[in-house]
Amino acid sequence: MKLYSYFPGCSAESTGLGLGLSVQAIAEPLDMELVEIEDWNCCGSTPYGSLDEEESIVVAARNLALAEKRGFDLVTPCSSCFVTLAGANGYLQEHPKMLAQVNEALAVAGLEYQGSLRVRHLVDVLVNDITPEFIADKVRNRLDGLRVAPYYGCQLVRPQYGLDDTEFPRTLDRLVECLGAEAVDFPLKARCCGGSLTLSEEGNVLGLMYKLLKSAAENGAQCLVTPCPLCQTNLDAYQSRVNASFKTDYKLPVLFITQLIGLALGIEAESLGMNTNIVSPRVVLDYIKNRVIT
Amino acid sequence: MRGFLDEVKVTPGGEHILACIQCGTCTGSCPMAGAMEYPPRKIIAMIRAGMRDEVLSSNSMWFCLSCYTCTARCPRGVKPTELAHALESLAAQQGFQIGGTSTPSLYRSFVGSIKSNGRVHELGMMIKYYLSIIPELMKHPVATIKVVPLGIKLFSHKRLPLKSTKIKGKEDLSKIIRKFKEVRGKHVKAAQPDTSGYVNRATKNKAELKAEADYEWAKGEGNKILKRPGIEEGNPGIFG
Ligand code: SF4
Ligand code: SF4
Numbered sequence: 352m353k354l355y356s357y358f359p360g361c362s363a364e365s366t367g368l369g370l371g372l373s374v375q376a377i378a379e380p381l382d383m384e385l386v387e388i389e390d391w392n393c394c395g396s397t398p399y400g401s402l403d404e405e406e407s408i409v410v411a412a413r414n415l416a417l418a419e420k421r422g423f424d425l426v427t428p429c430s431s432c433f434v435t436l437a438g439a440n441g442y443l444q445e446h447p448k449m450l451a452q453v454n455e456a457l458a459v460a461g462l463e464y465q466g467s468l469r470v471r472h473l474v475d476v477l478v479n480d481i482t483p484e485f486i487a488d489k490v491r492n493r494l495d496g497l498r499v500a501p502y503y504g505c506q507l508v509r510p511q512y513g514l515d516d517t518e519f520p521r522t523l524d525r526l527v528e529c530l531g532a533e534a535v536d537f538p539l540k541a542r543c544c545g546g547s548l549t550l551s552e553e554g555n556v557l558g559l560m561y562k563l564l565k566s567a568a569e570n571g572a573q574c575l576v577t578p579c580p581l582c583q584t585n586l587d588a589y590q591s592r593v594n595a596s597f598k599t600d601y602k603l604p605v606l607f608i609t610q611l612i613g614l615a616l617g618i619e620a621e622s623l624g625m626n627t628n629i630v631s632p633r634v635v636l637d638y639i640k641n642r643v644i645t
Numbered sequence: 646m647r648g649f650l651d652e653v654k655v656t657p658g659g660e661h662i663l664a665c666i667q668c669g670t671c672t673g674s675c676p677m678a679g680a681m682e683y684p685p686r687k688i689i690a691m692i693r694a695g696m697r698d699e700v701l702s703s704n705s706m707w708f709c710l711s712c713y714t715c716t717a718r719c720p721r722g723v724k725p726t727e728l729a730h731a732l733e734s735l736a737a738q739q740g741f742q743i744g745g746t747s748t749p750s751l752y753r754s755f756v757g758s759i760k761s762n763g764r765v766h767e768l769g770m771m772i773k774y775y776l777s778i779i780p781e782l783m784k785h786p787v788a789t790i791k792v793v794p795l796g797i798k799l800f801s802h803k804r805l806p807l808k809s810t811k812i813k814g815k816e817d818l819s820k821i822i823r824k825f826k827e828v829r830g831k832h833v834k835a836a837q838p839d840t841s842g843y844v845n846r847a848t849k850n851k852a853e854l855k856a857e858a859d860y861e862w863a864k865g866e867g868n869k870i871l872k873r874p875g876i877e878e879g880n881p882g883i884f885g
Contacts, residue, residue, distance in 0.1 A: 361765040366804045390813045392763040397711045398752035399759065401733035404657045409825045410759070413818060434711075442657060449657075452832065456825035460817035509713035510726070517717035543676055543712035547755075550774065551748040552708065553788075555680045588799055592791075627802045 353480055356418040357385035358436065360429035360580070361393050367429065367580025369624035373609035374428045374473065376622045380489055381481050381612075385426065388417045394427075394435040397547065405449075411439035412453045416464040428473040428609065430506035430579035431546075437470040437512055472507060474578050474608065475514050478522045483529035491617035492639050493531035499611070500537040500572035501527050502563065504582040508541055517541070526608055527576060530615040539566040544585045553592070560585055561593045564601045574604040574635050576611050583607060587629045604632040614639055649697040656735060658727030665689045671715035671725045681705040685715055685725040688732070701741045706732040707748040750777045760819070763812030768805040771796070 363371030378385050391414050393399075399407035414436065418425040427433050443450045444466045454463055477486070501523035508520045515522045520541055524534040544563060545556030563586065567575050577583050587605040594601055606628065613623040614635065625632055653659035671685040678684040682703040683691060691700050709729035716726045733752075736743065743749055754774035758765045775782065775792075782789040799805045812818070 361810075362767070364764075364810060365767045365806055366799065368804055392812055392814065392818050393759045393765050395759065396755070396765075397730070398755035400730045401706075401752050402737045402749075402756050404730055404734040405829060406822060406825060408657070409821060410818070413814070413821060434713075452828045453825065455828045456821045459820045459824045460814065462817075462821075505710075505712040505714070509717045510724070511717060517713075543710050543714070546710045546712070547751065548708070548710055548748060550771070551746065551751040552680070555677065555708070556710070559676055584799075584804075588795060592795070627804055629798055629802055 352382055352384050353476075354384050354423050355386070355426040355476065356421050356423045357387045358391055358394070358414060358418070358425055358427040358429075358432060359387065360427055360432040362429060362580040362584075366584045367607075369610055369627040370428055370578075370580050370583070370607045372622065372624035372627075373607055373613050376618050377609055377613045377616060380616050380618070381477075381486065383476070383481065386421070386423075388414060388421075388425070391417060394432045395439075396431050396435055400435070407435075408439045408442055408449065409453050409456055411436055412443060412457060412464050413460070413462065415440055415443070415468050415470075416457055416462040419464055419468050424469045424471050424476075426471050426473055426476050428578060430472065430504055431581055433470065433472040434506040434510070438510075440466075440468060440470045472514065472578070474507060474522055474526070477526060477612075483525045486526070486612065487529040487531075490530055490615045492615050492642065494611070494615055494639070495531040495642070497532040497635065497638055498535050498571050498573045499527045499532045500567035500570065500575045501534050501540055501608075502537070502544075502567070502575045502577040502582060502586070502605075503541045504577055504579040505541065505543045505546075507578060523576070523578070523608060526612065530611060532611070532615075535567075535570045535572045537567055537570055537572070539563050544582045546581055546585075549585050549589060553589075557589070557593055557596050560589055561597045561599070564590065564593060564599070564603060567603060568601060572603065573638070574606055574632070576606045576608045578608050580607075590630050602630055604628060604630050604635055606632060606635065611635075649695045649700070650693055652735065653692050653728075653731060656731040658724065658729075658731035661721070661723045662689060662692060662728060664721040665693075665723045666721055668720060670718050670720060671723070674714045674718050676712065676714070677708045677710055681708045685729070689723070689725070689728070692732075700732065701736040701739060702743060704743055704746045705729070706736070707743055707746045709733075747774075747778045747781055750774060753777070758809075760822075761815075762809050763815045763818050764810050766809030768800075768807065769809055771805075 359371050395407040395410040399410055450466055457463055503520050503523055508515050509517045511517055518541055527534040539562060543559055545559045548556050583605050590601055610623045610625060620636055653662055667686055669686045672678050675685055683705045688700060688705050706729040711726055713726045716724045751774050754770050755765060758770040
């Protein structure tokens with residue numbers, strides 16, 4: 352059993368419920384023990400840093416201090432939490448003066464951060480600690496022939512935290528392939544989906560999503576997978592808006608990579624939160640059912 | 646008063662601005678460049694020209710998606726994404742009114758939710774956000790009405806729970822934030838760029854040292870040579 356401190360992120364309880372559920376469901380079969388940080392607070396995400404860059408570091412630091420007590424790597428499945436927490440962590444490790452100021456503030460709650468933590472994305476853990484070979488061993492429903500577009504989004508590979516190439520990453524492809532599925536060519540796999548600006552600038556960002564869906568469809572994908580709750584919500588919930596704006600008829604299910612892994616491991620769709628997907632994931636579920644029967 | 650450039654330099658994210666060589670890679674890579682009043686490369690030039698009001702009242706940084714493409718591609722390690730965040734926080738803290746985008750309202754609703762619960766309650770945050778931009782919404786009633794089915798879809802798929810989660814340490818978090826404001830207040834007066842990091846990581850490489858030297862030169866000699874009129878103190882004339 353590999354031990355980690357776990358930071359689910361706020362969306363794992365709401366818009367990204369499918370992510371939260373599927374991570375919990377695959378942890379045990381994959382020999383990971385994810386212990387949730389007690390009473391964690393929101394990482395602050397992009398908005399906090401945008402309104403007050405320095406204060407956002409303190410908000411993130413409370414979580415780092417809480418996690419450091421346990422001493423294991425801090426793992427989050429949310430790409431935005433990852434960038435925020437890893438960014439704040441890096442900044443504090445590199446700026447001792449700021450760390451001292453932050454600690455002065457944390458002290459009022461009896462906390463201290465020494466700067467020893469490693470913040471990691473779940474995909475990093477799956478690829479580098481658990482390994483695709485190990486996952487392949489555990490697969491019960493091989494997804495042979497299923498054509499999947501691996502969508503990384505921005506935050507998993509940028510800014511550079513050394514996980515993968517920033518423009519043409521491969522980590523997610525490897526996870527898809529170890530399940531037996533085919534990772535289709537997807538040149539836009541690390542382009543931006545619009546992030547949280549879909550709420551404030553929908554007109555300006557629908558086009559970005561359109562290009563992504565178009566590229567995935569043209570390359571023959573039957574579905575997309577992503578680790579990011581924001582990307583998933585955008586491409587899933589706004590797909591009908593894209594269709595309306597660009598006169599298209601995409602019905603591409605957008606799964607969390609952890610949902611796809613869970614299905615291949617033989618975990619029931621319901622426990623993976625598949626019923627929270629808006630574009631029906633039926634194509635994928637039927638595919639598995641038919642393969643199991645035949 | 647400190648010059649605008651110095652102010653940007655001491656804000657986390659603004660440290661590397663002097664290393665920019667105005668190559669334009671950032672703007673060329675930016676998916677939102679077309680929507681911004683001033684795309685990333687230009688904003689950097691404007692900051693170095695001391696154009697505080699124009700920069701801080703523009704919509705540019707609020708259009709940034711934080712996609713980090715520019716940061717990954719910049720040949721000089723400038724990190725324009727972080728710079729955009731730094732500019733947003735300067736604009737927000739100095740009370741600049743930004744027209745033509747409701748992103749600041751969105752961010753405020755988001756942070757408000759964190760401050761009152763310790764976590765973001767997405768449904769509450771969205772409602773607060775839409776209420777805060779009613780005048781804006783009235784201008785586009787059709788587009789606004791179309792948002793409703795989307796919310797309902799998320800809701801019916803259990804993705805927008807009614808109940809918010811409040812953390813136990815909510816008070817702690819507020820205390821920490823309050824204390825930090827106080828601590829920072831003490832340090833702000835004597836603010837110098839926090840260069841402790843450069844020493845640690847040895848990122849202040851030759852290129853950056855050269856850029857700083859160039860900057861000092863440009864401020865003094867450079868301006869004299871170019872005889873540019875009306876350039877204020879602290880303005881790196883030839884870079885602007
Ligand atoms: S920030 Fe970087 S990419 Fe942009 S113009 Fe300057 S040097 Fe070039
Ligand atoms: S991070 Fe912002 S400024 Fe940079 S390329 Fe993306 S949207 Fe443009």
